[in-house]
Amino acid sequence: MKQIVIAIDGYSSCGKSTTAKAVAAELGYAYIDTGAMYRAVTLYLLERQIAFDDLPRIEQALHDIHISFKRNRRTGRNELCLDGEIREDEIRQMRISNSVSEVSVIPAVRHALVRQQQRMGRKRGVVMDGRDIGTTVFPDAEVKVFMTADVLTRARRRQEELALNGESVELDDIVENLRKRDHIDSTRAESPLRRAADAVLLDTTHITIDEQVDFVLERVSAVLFSPATALPSYEEEGERNGSNTVI
Template identity: 45%
Template sequence: MNPIQIAIDGPASAGKSTIAKILATDLNFIYVDTGAMYRVVTLAAMREDLALQDEAAVTALLPNINISFKPGNPVQRVFLNNEEVTDEIRSVEVTANVSTVSAYAAVRQAMTDLQREIAAAGGVVMDGRDIGTTVLPNAAVKIFLIASVHERAVRRFKENQAKGMDTTLDDLEVAIEKRDYLDSHREISPLKKASDAVELDTTGLSIEEVVNKVKAIIETK
């Protein structure tokens, strides 16, 4: 396969990262977890006890943030200034605040520049919320994954349980609904399906079934 760019977008816990990682492995492509980047910035701001509603303060922190990734099994390892924060960026606190931080223009521009730099050579699978519309508008393949709020909350609940994190299913449903609203209503690069993206509802589908459907879409492109 030619080294194309594959963009996978969708709301929280729609299966983007899981599917993107498998595709990248199967196709021998680079996987870029854009959501993790915004989570790292959010964590960095929280560690500094910044008021996350203070856009200027959060923006001023950007030059001091270095984000890097390393392969891991079963998950890609994420680092903030060479400190591994793979699990910490998935905490309920970071999840509840990442939409606020990721809405800031300077934060989005900094992350978009880094994402485009990584994707420039092609052969990349990138997932997020504005990849097909903003980051990689010329990507050869664009997928928009969706799933019901309840199913997405159940998925996140099981992930948290496996990590020993104590969260209720009801709280996760509320958090996901709030995240959906904030992501789709933000002024800069809101969550939306690109006009040339293929929408795929993952509700009730196994991971293998979703991967096979996405591969079929890639082949047609």
């Protein structure tokens, strides 16, 4: 059976990563969380007190930083490694969420990470989630899904995720953070967050994770087994409620 690229883009806390992981596991594909890569760069810069407008130091940092993913045999999770050290919990902290969109708009950062992501997926057989997979990283991806949900639903999901990591954050603060990130991500000059013309829309506000996974797998089956089949989006169905071196 041929191997394909599955691009899952969308807003923060829509269930992209959870869905992408499950789809990858079902298909036996690699899973790449590109958002984690931007979070890793953000963590690296913050820990070294590199200002986000200090472009020479950022460009040097991009030559030095190593990002990879390691499977945790106990939990089955793919965990991000920064310079060989697992930093999965740190990159999910609210302080990183508050800064990652500022880092992701830096052209040098985007160019470096897009190149690494393209190397990671060049052999196909990969599920990749992020903001610009279907538009910039793999515009030729065979399956493209764009996920959304209302901001309050997303904020509640994010609050639950933070609580699991021992962080207590007010819901209003998370809503404000998500709205800020949505604006920055959607208006940046480099690879703005937008739905690819050929991406199907998946609104996850009122559906379960299992339904999200089934939705994507249906699209995959349509491509692999009956490529002429045109499948509608959830909105149309009436359900709208490689190398590890960065440079």
